[in-house]
Amino acid sequence: MASKYAIGIDLGTTNCVLAYRTLEEENAEIKLLEVPQASAASTIENRYSLPSFCYLATEAESAAAAFSLPWDDNKDYAVGELARRQSADVPGRTVAAAKSWLAHSRVDRRDAILPWNAPEDVKKISPVEASRRYLRHLVDAWNNKFPQEPLALQQVVLTVPASFDASARELTMEAARLAGLPESLVLLEEPQAAVYAWLADVGDGWRKKLRLGDNLLVFDVGGGTTDFTLIGVEEENGELTLKRIAVGNHILVGGDNMDLTIAHVARNIFADKGINLDPWQSVALWHSCRAAKEHLLSEDGPQVYPVTILGRGSKLIGGTVTAELSAEQVKSILAEGFFPICKADAVPVRKSASGFRELGLAFESDAAVTRHLANFLRVQGQNGVSVQPSHVLFNGGVFKADIFKSRTLEAVKSWFGEDVESLEQNPDLDYSVARGASFYAFVKQGKGLRIRGGAARSYYVGIETSGPAVPGMERPLSALCVVPFGMEEGSQIDVPSEEIGLVVGEPAKFRFFSSSVRHQDTAGTIVERFNDTQIEETDSLEADLPADEKFTDMYVPVLFQSRITELGVFELWCRSTISDDSWKLEFSVRENQ
Amino acid sequence: MNRVELALRTFFWIFFKKEFRDKIAPYFDYKRQIGVEEEAEEKAVPVVLPQEKKTRRSDAVGLLALLQREGRLVDFFKEPIDSYSDAQIGAAVRDVHKDCAAVLERVFDIIPLVEKEEGTQMPVLPGFDPDQIRLTGNVAGNPPYNGILRHCGWKANRCELPLWQGAEEAVNVVAPAEVELN
Known part of the structure; x- marks a missing residue:
């Protein structure tokens, strides 16, 4: 049976997305799969993304079949929205950031180690098994919707960070095979997927946007990781082609770190008021700070925004506490902390003791992504001369805030004395990697431009x-x-x-x-x-x-x-x-x- | 007309009235069999209930549970607010508003019924649907009328409630009690 669909799967650190298009039409629309998932006990909802969390049910919950799915009655775990919520309320039974663990070469990734620090009686799972469960859920959701076109028979592309090395890629492949993805599965680097998403949007127009000799920098800041990729515009048989010329190392800093930083500031404001937050409130604070960040950083955003933690019991208003964050404060903390205008020869600070440490994962000690960028462009250059990008493609939810784009452009300009052009991207940054992967699954059938690359390391x-x-x-x-x-x-x-x-x-x-x-x-x-x-x-x-x-x-x-x-x-x-x-x-x- | 009668009538009309059949068919994504050409493209398939033995609960309770879970709406309405200052209420309302609005958007995708600016001229033609247009003020004579649009109206563009499949005893539970273990 021939494949009918080109499917792209983004197996993200915090969210998974499946995008698809038909192989039969030249200009088919790329769609997102609605994924049924438990959003509360005994409750199923459709969402476009599947949060990459796995909640390990108690015996009582399993016995009550609280997490049944349309295709599976007896689950002793739940992935998706419910698990994401549980990660705050029941952290000891909830697996998070399994993908970061896949690339963590100091642990056995086939060993049942997650949730890290779980209580004794919890039946832990391995990072590979967690990834398998997320992928299996997507496979089942697809097969449930398209029973005549099982996913195992389609053209499927799965994305991985460009900085994943050969063994992390192999473990991802292993999880994918166990989940029932097809043997013909292809892995694609996430920043390249972002470029394919851009190509899918502009079509042949890209030849007008990029010229021979241009260097396109893909700057990808996800929830937990930052990835750099350089793509060069070359000529072959009189035709412009794209070639991936470099990728950066695995940098464990992302949007979540920003939210935690703001939460830290807000916590001090509460402390000054004499309010000490309990662990439950701290998690609520984190979510509240994420919303505050988005408002305060938006273009016509307010000057101050209240960070509110609602009362926990049924007394909502009585238990509510509030602190005010100012736009100026948030902008300066995030802009200076994460996107400083550093020098071209800046080197990321290597300090082992401080920085973000959580879950046993080694987070970067230097959160300044622009400093990592300067370092990347320099080590990829020759004789101490940094590679100068002519264009930047921003990817990842962090860049919904324009200030981070403009800070990056400003920093790059200060290094080279010339403007760098930002490519217009589909505003739905959360889905572009999956969409790009779907587009790639289509073009790799010989139907369009492919980015040449080969081994990234x-x-x-x-x-x-x-x-x-x-x-x-x-x-x-x-x-x-x-x-x-x-x-x-x-x-x-x-x-x-x-x-x-x-x-x-x-x-x-x-x-x-x-x-x-x-x-x-x-x-x-x-x-x-x-x-x-x-x-x-x-x-x-x-x-x-x-x-x-x-x-x-x-x-x-x-x-x-x-x-x-x-x-x-x-x-x-x-x-x-x-x-x-x-x-x-x-x-x-x-x-x- | 009660539901049994409606179901029976529907059943027989499907056989005997082609016009009715064609109207009903799209609800079941049933085009091909009745001769409407359609490529095998998918339709938004609602989540299928896994087994019949599970209890079905009222959609209203389901919606209430959703608004409470994500937006704390029931907590908000159940709490007496007389003793709080406006500032206290305002602080809480911001979050309730944001989260409940997100639920409405996701579940109903609510859009204006009339895509016109309020306060502008609005003609009302003969045969208008009183379910969609409500006339106020000096209502006299027959349409066509020419009035001013005072409220654009709202319409749910979709209705995708979560599927609930819990036990009979929990059918009216809007929010579970929470017990924290130490």
């Missing part, structure tokens, strides 16, 4: 430098490049290197590294003496070498072969040089530190 295997072993000294580790930056999907490379000996009958294990800045390395390049600002360690790789009679020696000499499948999945193989055997190395997401 270069990858390295750690090998011990040969030479005499010095007692008490670790042998120095070198990094052998196995995937060069930009390696294309559907290609494979035999990595030139010296033969590496693997011990027969034992698992072979390699430390594994990646870099978002070393674009010049080719397969076989050996980097000696590197530091973690250039090359970062990620999950190690492992393969089992079963004992076999034909290997008479203890060692099998091998060479590496790297592949990137058509679907964008990375594979590394060890090929024996004395037989036809080869072994695939798998990520070991378990034993890092």
